[in-house]
Amino acid sequence: MSSMRSIKIGTRNSPLALWQAREVARNLQNRNYKTDITPIVSSGDKNLTEPLYAMGITGIFTKDLDIALLNKQVDIAVHSLKDIPTQLPKNIEIIAVLKRDYPQDVLVRSAGAKNKELHDLKIATSSLRRRAFWAKTYPDTQFFDIRGNVQTRLQKLEDQEFDATLFSLAAIERMGLPVEYEHLSMMISAPAQGVVAVCGRSDDEEIIELFKEVDHRDTRICIDIERNFLQTLEGGCTAPIGAFAEINEEDEVRFIGRLCSLDGKNCIETDEIFKWNEHENFGEAMAEKVLENGGRELMEEIKSQIS
The missing domain is CATH 3.40.190.10 (Periplasmic binding protein-like II)
Known part of the structure; x- marks a missing residue:
């Protein structure tokens, strides 16, 4: 060119x-x-x-x-x-x-909720995945809808009656925002997050x-697996799905995937390590396992609740 x-x-x-x-x-x-x-x-x-x-x-x-x-x-x-x-x-x-930088979800609290226990927090998020994965661990949580860019949501956090919200860490780090955040072990990122x-x-x-x-080759391999997992599971319907792949120098991949019911009570997970090659569709294969393991019925239930 x-x-x-x-x-x-x-x-x-x-x-x-x-x-x-x-x-x-x-x-x-x-x-x-x-x-x-x-x-x-x-x-x-x-x-x-x-x-x-x-x-x-x-x-x-x-x-x-x-x-x-x-x-x-x-x-x-x-x-x-x-x-x-x-x-x-x-x-x-x-x-x-x-190259992927920050794939994680993090919790950001309002000034008034600094000392609250996680299970007592009122959480603002419009993401079905974040709600379901949070509710899986803290089933009695009260949720609120929140929209807008990072700055808008941070402002709403101080102005409104909820205690905390969830962000993609990439959004905070890339903008260099002086925000305190907590890592959450129970969250699995959205496919291709970060x-x-x-x-x-x-x-x-x-x-x-x-x-x-x-x-970026390694990032490309990982996101293809995550997006193929997502596509095979949801077939055009939005659902609480997490997927995260990591690859090392020997092309060994660790993949974690999760599909949850909207209330977080019913979750199907996969956590596997395999050697990558370009001829296999690993994301699809792992999604098929989830579907055979009760995921098909779970997707039907989610579709009927969202539509």
């Missing part, structure tokens, strides 16, 4: 999304490419009153960028990978992922070729 051309990077305009776009730009500039960041307002950001799962969750944060990409207003779109549906629109693909993804048009060979240099 001629290094004279400037690569147009589409992004949402929240502070975190802009950080992600700048991180991709930095990767390109290090390879002597010019970049141009183009913020696009997403419908997911325009509607902050309705909980995510009432808005037809699939692709709510990616749709506007998908349209900009397909209309060639931008060359690439940068997303938080956990926001990208496993079913991508026609002619759009994930052409690179950056990963910045670059989407491009499937027919844009120049851009696809260029981003092969940017793509």
Whole structure:
């Protein structure tokens, strides 16, 4: 590709999304490419009153960028990978992922709840996964809906009647926010959490070729397993699903996956170590085990409760 051309990077305009776009730009500039960041307002950001799962969750944060990409207003779109549906629109693909930094969920308390026990906390989260995984350990918790970007949610934490909320650690660390947080051993991350993804048009060979240099191999292997696990389990329905894979130098992978009922009472888990190779769909295989182990009935139950 001629290094004279400037690569147009589409992004949402929240502070975190802009950080992600700048991180991709930095990767390109290090390879002597010019970049141009183009913020696009997403419908997911325009509607902050309705909980995510009432808005037809699939692709709510990616749709506007998908349209900009397909209309060639931008060359690439940068997303938080956990926001990208496993079913991508026609002619759009994930052409690179950056190295994963902070995959974990963390707890942030309001000033007034510093000394409360975990089981007494009133928790604000609109994530079905976070609610179910929390309720698995603390079944009597009172939950509240909360929406908005990190800064908005931190403000709501001080203004409203709940005690704490859950964030992706990546959001806090990337923004350099001076926030106290606690790690939670009972949480399993959302599939592909903590990963910045670059989407491009499937027919844009120049851009696809260029981003092969940017793509982080080990992260790519892990997120493919996590997303295949998710896709096989949910089949288009949103459910409390956690998945996290780690790989070492010998291509040995440890994978932890979990599917929970909405109230957290019924959970099916898998925790396995295997040698990776490119010919097997490990995520699918592990999801099939969960489905055969009671997951199929559990998914039916979740579908009937959400619809």
